[in-house]
Amino acid sequence: MRKKLIVVGPTPPPHHGVSLFTNNLINSDLKRHFKIILLDTADRRTKPNMGRFDIVNIYLGVKHLLKLFMLFLIYRAEILYVPISQNILGFFRDGLFILIGKVFRASIVIHLHGGIFDRFYNNAPHIFKKFIRFALSNVDRAIVLCDRFVNIFDGLIPAEKVRVVNNGIDCAISEERFRDRGRRKRDSKEKVLFLGTLDKRKGFIDIIRAIPYIIKHNKNVEFVIAGKWHFQEDGEEAVRLIEEFNVRDYVKFPGVVSGNEKWDLFLGSDLFVFPTHFIEGQPLVVLEAMMAGLPIVATPMGCLECMLKEGVNGFFTDGSPEDIAEKIVYLLRNKGLREKISEYNRKEFLEKYTWNKCVENLVKVIKEV
Template sequence: MKIAILVSHFPPKWIAGTEIATYNITKHLAKRGHEVHVITRYSKELQRLEESDSLYIHRVCYLDFPILRFFTHLFFSFVEIFKIRKDLSVIHGQMVSPCGLLAMIAGKYLQKPSITYVRGSDVYKATKLFKITIGEFVLRNSDVVIALTGDMKREIQKIYGREVFVIPNGIDLEKFNNLSKENVRKKLKIANEEEIIVFVGTLRSVKGIKYLIEAMKIIIQKNIDTRLMLVGDGEDRESLEKHVKELDLEKYVSFVGKVPNEKVPEYMVASDVFVLPSVSEGFPVTILEAMASGLPIVATKVGGLPEIIKDGENGFLVEPKNPKGIAQRVMLILEDDNLSGRISRNNRECVKKYSWGSVIERLEEVYKS
């Protein structure tokens, strides 16, 4: 099949959740013999067109002004789709806007099937105005709508009353198979006796990191050799660093900063507990990475997380904005080796159903339907 996949940003310039997932989708589709064209925004340090085997990355220009950015991105992306229209099988947009909107419009114009893949924030954080305008237009008129989770599917059906497929994120399990905790701790200069709590993601308010930091104030009263590693960067880093100082936690909280995506497994494997304290969430790849690392998980009861984490089986769920709840579950895991060992084994087994091979097979079925 010849497939166009539209995404606002694409690695290596951007490495947030949607961008990483899109990279993996395109890579695995190309490996399976499909001709894949990614259409994304141009960045001056990158080439306008890259080609590797059956994967083509088209980076389009846009005017970087608030209103013009949206419309020029749509226009030049449409021009690029028009150039590759011959034998095109499907036009796939990542997120409702702008890429789902563009996929739907281009599909109607070129008489090609269009797919909108809803990723989370385009449902959970969308304003009422967005839902009754762009959301209404795109999700009612796309030929196919895919959601990351069952919770997203139910939300879309409640508002728009249409059929929705569910296809989750996937993970490359091979990245985690040959990593030794002892070796990566030595490489990262982490003492063996330290108990490491890790968060991996963008440092912004929706991730609820403030509440995890406040949980550390409770945890260190009982577990003095515990440290929190915050792996990632973002707009809230400065305010979070200030919060750490206010709570006198500089010795117990480390801001690692942004690391290359291929290095994330090392930080996971070196740790003892993964915490995702999000206020709002879709289906984060970091949860799958933690599971593949065999980490016990403490996460909030938001978005698609309860579909992945079964309370007491492969982790624990707490209410959002609940430092005490986070602290209690983390301490329970750290203090009970039998419990943490059982959860670790369950996660390594559970994550197998999220291999990229399984996910891509499901996506191919939707493309052909």
């Protein structure tokens, strides 16, 4: 008989990493193993409202806590799954979710989708640290995204209760389409791709600053910087630098891309650059690049440090324009190496980072409790 599992988490809209993960999870193979009961914690307002201290978030927090209490009364679920926050308001709610679960003697599985929980804990007020410690002392399993984060709960959750489950995405690029990628290129230019939120902290400005160094060695190159502008001032700086460096002919901004347009963009590129300054969790866009077989140039932030191997998946950069340029020029000069990395990244994606593999590993962890 399947055990009853309460899954706490937001569903879209708005669309962001955790809401998409929750939506995929409740519609996944998890249903074959557990009877799923969803507590949808979505705030249907825009993404910037997440984690803010305002009357609506307080109302939603109280509403969701009461609803969880009622769900336990009605269904008597044996397991509670909670993706935890890394801010005070969010974790206060999540901690209360955990404690309600323990009142009903449920096994508690938490899932950390980020990579700064240790920093959040260390910077929290003393009294709130006590609350964090008390809440986490009731956890039966804690899931992190990669080996780098297995110690992120040191002193809070015993190491034997921590498990690694990599992110995963559906394989949207068939093997036939992957093999046919060379013919998808519309011209002979070598294409360098950045895709993500156009936020200076993601490193796309550093890519623009690297272009003058790169075109000294290779003028047959085009930089495609795709995504949504996050701050107007970042867009203004990008335009100013492009004019200052006189590189307008080398840069394209296609905006937000999705569906087949996005996959065609990946398949028509020669390498992917992600010089983020964030402590990333496990960026899905890097998994997408691996799916498309792109060599990757990235900073060793968050899970990227243990996901990617130097010279095997691509190259690490320190994030400076000069170093970004050096790594890009080297890869553009070495087509044979790019092809070797391409095959490796595609193979590694299929072995480790598909959505089915993610769910399979998640089921194993939940069944442990």
